Amino acid sequence: MLYKNLPVNTGPNDEYPLNEIILEAIHKRFIGITSYLSQCFIVRFDLHFPSSNAISPDPLKENQCLQAFWKKLVADKLKRGEDAHTHLEYFWVRELEKAKHGHYHCFIIFDRHKLDSIGSIQNHTGLFGLIESIWKRVSSGGTVHIPTLAINGLDVRQSYPKEKENAFYALSYLAKPRGKNTQPGVRAFGGSTPKKYNLAVSTPIPNIAI
Structure with a gap:
């Protein structure tokens, strides 16, 4: 199945529907930056609350923790200093199934040339180490999970259209609609304000082997 000429995961027989409102929100944050920059890099991670009662299972308080996380990570860290990430998009969805707390699936799209190392959760290094330390602090002990298929991140290079499709x-x-919260007043998804890129002056594709 395709959405705006890009493949989507609806199962081998298209048996799993997708929420088109959320899908469009993902697309808005994906298509501009990946069409503008010659090389992007996508990091996927999931945020979980601690099993203890450090944070009450209140969806509004959970979303407040998430807002604090993104502010400390993006506004206070990634977009500051000499190596600030001027081109960056992020997105999250909240899911609640059998656990008391909701959890968040997230991604960040970077300019590949500005990202030094994603590091690792196990060694508390690089970008993943930063994500882990901030989330643990704002959620009073929460954990970060990196999906197996995204453990090394996802490259998206303009010269390799298949990478954009795979990403x-x-x-x-x-x-996917399963587990999405529909409680009034509780946001089920959100992210960066999609930047309007002037694709007529997109960054050139380097004529080098990668």
């Missing part, structure tokens, strides 16, 4: 297919998983 959007992977991200479309976040639009």
